[in-house]
Amino acid sequence: MSISKFETLAKVCELGSLTKAAEALGCTQSAVSHTINSLEEQFGFAILTRSRAGVKLTDDGQRIMPSVRGMLNYYEQLNQTVSAIRGLDFGTVRIGAFTSVAVHWLPGVIKEFQRDYPNVDIKLLNGDYHDVEKWLTEGSVDLGFVNLPANLNCECIALMEDRLLAILPPDHKFASYPKFPLVECETEAFITLLETSNHDANKALSAAGIKPNIKFSTKDDYAIIAMVEQGLGISIMPELLLRGRHDNVAVKELVPPSKRTIGLAIGETSSQSPATRKFADYIIRWVKEKK
Incomplete structure (x- = not known):
């Protein structure tokens, strides 16, 4: 066959x-x-x-696909190992990432990696936390950026702690304050990511025992920023996502402070792939140098 x-x-x-x-x-x-x-x-x-x-x-098709993907992953691993033994650097690395990492980290990492290993193909899938964990579990990606702790049966490496910040309309009453009280989310119109996105803000609010006054939900981070610009509400975003942007919003530290831990997960069937391991090393080194 x-x-x-x-x-x-x-x-x-x-x-x-x-x-x-x-x-x-x-x-x-x-x-x-x-x-x-x-x-x-x-x-x-x-x-x-x-x-x-x-x-x-079909239902039967769904039952066989995990084995099919696993077999293809092992076949790719075999090809890469043979190439490495022969002194070649060929292969494919599939990466799952959420928006902030896909925008601010991966272009730089891929540029450096491709300079040294031009024959290794890179495939990028962009989604939210839930998507990336699903892809890792299915074996659809070799590496995935995750929010730690993650419910995964694979190696996870902590890369960076990233602050969560409030974003407010420019004319908001707290726009001139140095910090934004998290408790205000109970009364302010709050814009959030969909529940399936496993949003950082939801975790921070839940940990503080705060039930936000949710008015709008979307799956797009930048749509939230645009809605805040128009005065439709407030939101909470990771600092990395906001880095380098010049949106017409007020960005404030939270009280109490909150953060997320960005991690790199290496899929079980991809852990011994030479190309995957090389790319993981490049990510770890790049983040350490840039953060």
């Missing part, structure tokens, strides 16, 4: 479309469909359901 069949299946699941998978793989849609049909015939059950909206895994 060819490994390429499973690579095709994984690409179809990733993109949710036979057509998009064919474009990504550089083949025809009929070839992709034939590959899936061949796998289903060999397994003796349907892997995908097809509709006008695209394709999705």
Whole structure:
């Protein structure tokens, strides 16, 4: 049974479309469909359901995908180990990251890494904390930036403690104060990330026993900043996310202070991949030098 069949299946699941998978793989849609049909015939059950909206895994398909992804990860690890033994530096590193890291850290790290290892491909998936932990658990990424402590069965390395700060409209009554009392979130219109995002502000407020007066929710960090600029409410953001920005908002320290710990998680099936380990080392060194 060819490994390429499973690579095709994984690409179809990733993109949710036979057509998009064919474009990504550089083949025809009929070839992709034939590959899936061949796998289903060999397994003796349907892997995908097809509709006008695209394709999705059947219940049986969902049961086999963790093993399929694990096999592909080990196959990639084998190729990288062989390349390392032969003195080559080839491979792929898949990284899951949230916005602040994707914007402020990864471009610099990738630039340095690509200078030394130009033949290693880097694939970046951007999401929230929940997304990254899910990708790590599924084996969809090799490395993931997480908010520690994280509920993961893999190696996690603490990188940096990042302060949480209040952002207020420029004409807010606390805009001229040096600090913002966290308790004010109980009465002020509060703008937050969706609950599935495992937002830092929600953790800080919960730890202080404060129930915020939530008026708006979104999954986009920068949408929150724009809404605060327009006077729709206040919010709490990590300092790294706000670094280098010139938004028309007042940024204040919190009372009591709160922070998050940014960590790097190395997926279980990727831990021995030479390219993954090299990239992890570059991240650790880069953050240590820049923070």
